[in-house]
Amino acid sequence: MILWTIQPIEVYELIQKSGVYHCIIEKSFLADYRDQYDWLVNSMKTKIGPPPCGVSYPAWAWYMWEGVRKKPDLRRERWRNGWKGDRFACMEIDIPEKDVVLSDFDSWSIILLNGLLSDSEEEDVSLEKEYNNLLEMDQKQYRDNNWERAFNLTYFDNGWAHRGDSIQATFWELRKEDIQNVRFFTSAIPKPEYLKDR
Numbered sequence: 001m002i003l004w005t006i007q008p009i010e011v012y013e014l015i016q017k018s019g020v021y022h023c024i025i026e027k028s029f030l031a032d033y034r035d036q037y038d039w040l041v042n043s044m045k046t047k048i049g050p051p052p053c054g055v056s057y058p059a060w061a062w063y064m065w066e067g068v069r070k071k072p073d074l075r076r077e078r079w080r081n082g083w084k085g086d087r088f089a090c091m092e093i094d095i096p097e098k099d100v101v102l103s104d105f106d107s108w109s110i111i112l113l114n115g116l117l118s119d120s121e122e123e124d125v126s127l128e129k130e131y132n133n134l135l136e137m138d139q140k141q142y143r144d145n146n147w148e149r150a151f152n153l154t155y156f157d158n159g160w161a162h163r164g165d166s167i168q169a170t171f172w173e174l175r176k177e178d179i180q181n182v183r184f185f186t187s188a189i190p191k192p193e194y195l196k197d198r
Contacts, residue, residue: 006081007021015176015179022059025057039144040170055172059174074185078187080189090185100170101169104163124160127146
């Protein structure tokens with residue numbers, strides 16, 4: 001399965017040196033979303049089996065962006081990644097389909113906010129009411145079951161819910177031999193003044 005992953009240049013260099021990359025969540029800016037990542041990991045274990053020894057979290061790539069299955073446009077990506085001057089590698093990779101879990105990007109964005117997935121405002125109100133009426137010990141199972149909807153990739157857009165045209169891929173590891181092509185780019189996003197000393 002052809003996918004595209006955008007990684008800091010250091011990740012590409014690591015793969016060239018060691019032959020493999022595994023996600024280190026502590027280095028991710030999303031490390032604050034551990035519960036959501038743990039849910040995804042458990043879903044992946046069910047769908048594609050356990051990770052290799054020593055691997056805890058998945059690597060990420062794009063399967064499709066805004067309804068299009070093609071390599072990312074780096075003229076746009078340089079305005080979406082990092083800060084001005086940061087270097088990135090956009091790798092076209094080929095991962096066996098049996099090793100990939102696809103999920104809806106818009107749904108994942110709601111999951112990151114710890115929200116429930118719904119297809120209408122009315123359903124959202126109903127789900128929230130059900131969730132809030134549960135005992136705390138039952139809420140996690142309810143939420144986890146609801147989040148399974150992120151794996152529904154059928155296109156849907158009714159103004160409230162939108163899914164199926166930006167699809168992300170997760171897999172346990174990225175190996176050097178998986179890389180088919182690579183393009184490099186430099187971020188153009190100016191760093192805000194309040195972050196310049198960090």
